[in-house]
Amino acid sequence: MSFLQLIQVFIYLDVKLKARNDILVKGITTFFFSILIGQLSFAQQKPQFTQYVLNNFILNPAIAGIENYVDLKAGYRAQWQGLAGAPVTSYISIHAPIGKKFLYGTSTSVPQGGGSNPNSRSYLQNYMASEPHHGVGFTMVSDKAGPISRTDMNLNYAYHIGITEQLNFSVGLAAGISKIFLDRSGLVFENPSDLAIGNGNYDNFKPDMSAGIWLYGPRFFAGASAQQLLRSPIGFSDDPVSYDQGRKVPHVFVTAGYKVYLGDDFAAIPSAMLKMVTPVPPSIDVNLKLAYKDRFWLGGSYRKDDALAGMAGFNLGSFMNIGYSYDLTTSGLNTVSNGSHEIILGIFLNNRYKVSCPQKSW
Secondary structure, eight states, X not given: OOHHHHHXXXXXXXXXXXXXXXXXXXXXXXXXXXXXXXXXXXXXXXXXXXXXXXXXXXXXXXXXXOSSSEEEEEEEEEOSTTSTTOOEEEEEEEEXXXXXXXXXXXXXXXXXXXXXXXXXXXHHHHOOOOOSEEEXXXXXXXXXXXXXXXXXXXXXXXXXXXXXXXXXXXXXXXEXXXXXXXXXXXXXXXXXXXXXXXXXXXXXXXXXXXXXXXXXXXXXXXXXXXXXXXXXXXXXXXXXXXXXXXXXXXXXXXXXXXXXXXXXXXXXXXEEEEEEOTTSOOEEEEEEEEEEXXXXXXXXXXXXXXXXXXXXXXXXXXXXXXXXXXXXXXXXXXGTOOOEEEEEEEEEXXXXXXXXXXXXXX
């Protein structure tokens, strides 16, 4: 059970028992919230995304600057609809390349003829590894579940280099701050001055750091990243005894995908992600995206012991793309959840070569 699932159980109990105002109910609430805070050290602490394959940059800083334009994306995820206080996640990300050879092009570094279709077999014949270049970016992710909300802001840097004629490798770092906020007004305790959460709403600011690597070519990608490397303490009180109630734990993401050309206009892109957060069991996502030219795509996803999802999206000229997914909950929460919705809006800025579909990332 993840940390967010624990929050949902807490909210469910709070709704069912709030009409009663006796010591037993307050004791149950206090006891359960104490367990919930303790799980901060032993559960998934970062939000999950169904359409990560459309924006791997949100998980891996090594992708910063991978394309020949400024990539701006905004995402919104409403999880477990129908459940009061369910997680709501939103984010904005932006990254861009730095380096004149890559930005302004050479005979082998830019799409010829105003942009080619990466879902066509002919794309393989003209693909060349990018010129060595730097990438920079920024991400801001806001995640709210019940009385707890979290905001992460990071600056990103990556360096890309061609290791063969058609293969690139990049390494990236991200550093920033993380804020966790507790809305104490949404909780009921037997002891209003419980030192474990202080006497009012509580903000917790801590530094944060991530790192990643990425390997990519015309037909495949593979990468690994780790978030929350600093293992900062988590607490909701200034009391030195109770402050160190939990710690952030590293989240490791390993992703890979391969493009299978089905003709001149269609491509199938199977991919998978393994997420590891010690000491909980690994989480596995398996995805399949079917793309028609550089115009639109359909797909599906399976997250072990959690959800089945469908997704669709399209590219609007050389300026914008939109993706939508719906998760059908398969865990025990399906009795109270109507599923999850997620939407991503992408904008191509300074797209000087008028590409209408991502060329290096899919």
